[in-house]
Amino acid sequence: MIFRIFFKSLLVLILLLTGCSTVTEKSDLPPCTQSDCTCSDFTTQNEAQKVLEAFPNDPYKLDRNGDGIACESLPIKRQNPAEHGNLNTANSHIRYGNPSNANATDFNNYLLEKPGYVLSYNCKTGIANWASWQLNRSWLGNVDRSDNFRSDPDLPDNCYVARPSDYTRSGYDKGHLTPSGDRTKRKSDNSSTFLMSNMIPQSPANNREVWRELEEYSRYLVSKGKELYIVAGGEGKEKLLLATHKSENKTNKITVPKYTWKAILVLDKLGRIENTIAVRIPNSEKVAQKDWTDYIISIDELEKITGYDFFNRLKPEIQREIESKIYQKP
Numbered sequence: 001m002i003f004r005i006f007f008k009s010l011l012v013l014i015l016l017l018t019g020c021s022t023v024t025e026k027s028d029l030p031p032c033t034q035s036d037c038t039c040s041d042f043t044t045q046n047e048a049q050k051v052l053e054a055f056p057n058d059p060y061k062l063d064r065n066g067d068g069i070a071c072e073s074l075p076i077k078r079q080n081p082a083e084h085g086n087l088n089t090a091n092s093h094i095r096y097g098n099p100s101n102a103n104a105t106d107f108n109n110y111l112l113e114k115p116g117y118v119l120s121y122n123c124k125t126g127i128a129n130w131a132s133w134q135l136n137r138s139w140l141g142n143v144d145r146s147d148n149f150r151s152d153p154d155l156p157d158n159c160y161v162a163r164p165s166d167y168t169r170s171g172y173d174k175g176h177l178t179p180s181g182d183r184t185k186r187k188s189d190n191s192s193t194f195l196m197s198n199m200i201p202q203s204p205a206n207n208r209e210v211w212r213e214l215e216e217y218s219r220y221l222v223s224k225g226k227e228l229y230i231v232a233g234g235e236g237k238e239k240l241l242l243a244t245h246k247s248e249n250k251t252n253k254i255t256v257p258k259y260t261w262k263a264i265l266v267l268d269k270l271g272r273i274e275n276t277i278a279v280r281i282p283n284s285e286k287v288a289q290k291d292w293t294d295y296i297i298s299i300d301e302l303e304k305i306t307g308y309d310f311f312n313r314l315k316p317e318i319q320r321e322i323e324s325k326i327y328q329k330p
């Protein structure tokens with residue numbers, strides 16, 4: 001009998017608590033949710049996204065193109081760096097997804113957020129698994145190449161932090177993942193593309209020819225009014241660069257990837273998903289005289305090879321449609 005009363009009151013308590021918490025959540029939402037919301041009711045995309053997520057059937061039609069992202073035209077409020085590792089889309093560079101669920105605890109999939117790009121750094125290979133960045137006109141200007149290659153001060157202790165000298169006389173270039181040429185609006189953003197965490201050892205023919213040509217093509221698309229979300233990385237192991245530092249009796253190893261790859265989501269002038277571009281290019285001199293279009297594959301294929309899920313914030317049916325296609329350069 002005592003037990004029955006106990007359980008009954010427990011049940012009432014649980015009901016009360018869950019009831020209360022839903023009330024608090026809804027009262028956190030902007031006042032327009034009481035009547036009718038439009039994108040103009042919000043000052044940032046984050047606020048609109050919160051409402052869309054609270055009402056998944058989208059009664060206010062905040063997600064007109066049905067990609068799961070509300071009011072694309074609104075500005076994104078930057079994530080507080082103190083919230084490092086919190087996997088939300090407040091960071092515009094991973095607005096469409098964090099392909100490997102990079103986080104603050106796995107040192108081989110370590111989320112590193114910069115104002116100009118986001119990385120998944122791998123302390124074991126000494127290079128990033130991937131870099132992800134937004135590219136539109138707001139990042140492009142007239143700032144000169146900083147050329148200040150240096151170690152990244154933001155990596156965790158016990159993590160191998162690559163240095164410019166690790167690449168010296170290796171036969172490989174210090175190859176940018178996020179290109180210097182994509183960050184020419186602010187000096188600070190350009191400078192941060194020269195952090196060694198944004199570099200992979202890249203064969204000169206790859207870096208200076210095919211890879212560069214795809215970088216230029218991406219900026220050409222932006223000049224035509226498109227907005228791009230780009231993810232780039234290396235895959236496989238061609239060899240290791242062995243770097244012995246005089247001050248330490250330890251040899252450090254940097255992985256030279258066998259291939260370099262890129263996954264690009266292209267939005268049109270109105271912010272609608274237009275298509276995708278994916279390439280996988282051998283990281284060797286045999287790509288000299290080749291065109292980047294010779295290495296186009298589908299995003300689906302690249303997902304299989306790398307094990308990452310690109311653009312996973314998009315609805316599955318939209319991913320299925322755009323990720324199976326092979327890009328046709330117009």
Ligand code: MN
Binds near residue numbers: 175176208211212
């Ligand atoms: Mn380069």
Ligand code: MN
Binds near residue numbers: 303309310311312323
């Ligand atoms: Mn995907």
